[in-house]
Amino acid sequence: QQDKMHNNEDIQPEDFSQFIERFHSDSLFQQQRLSESLVLFDSKIEVQVPPGGDKYDASYSWTQNDVIVNLLEVNKNKQNPEYHTELMFISDSVICENIFIPKSNRTYLLEFSRVERKWLLTQLIVNH
Template sequence: MDHPFVPSKKIEQKIVKKVERENFEEFNKKFHSDSLFQVSRVDFPIEGKHIYGFEQYNWTRKNWQFQAVPVAEQVEIGEYQHSLVKTDTLITERFWIPDSGFEVERQFKLIGNKWFLIYYNDINL
């Protein structure tokens, strides 16, 4: 008979739950459709700036502009050039119009098995 104050072998076996890494595509959809989720996954203060003509500032929670366009493999938007570089832990996407002063770059990084936006440069000169 087991003693009531001595854990049985069944209880001693620890349940080890493997923390799954967040799927980027699921994150990508939610990040670009849910504003509260988006702000929670921007790693403020982030690198990068907003530059529009003479207006220039760093991104903060207060001046953040909701990003509604998901990261995509292929983008067909008029004269824009597009590049997407993916690794297991970093995704870098760029849009630009050659010789125009327009460029957007954003980087998402896997931190603690969750994706975060860590860099956003939005330049329009």
């Protein structure tokens, strides 16, 4: 009977509400759930525009550490009563979490996508 339960768990897609709670409280789990093609935009990091190019030619580079530092800040501010959280259900497999201070530019937008029944962070936008 336990085997049936384990098999059933493998078939069922991961519950988002359980995932998101663990994602914000367990840093190791968080690192395991970063998409390999994660897009990060942090308004503090300078964008490099090539000579003779325009903003559409800009390159933006970040490291794994940039992601970890930003996520620590996200987790801390998510607990701050000044910040509000909204979930936007884009589709069955894409959910965005907006953590923000109303009437200000401070916002964190996290996009999660379900890949093979597991939720992954696919995009993180940080505006300070």
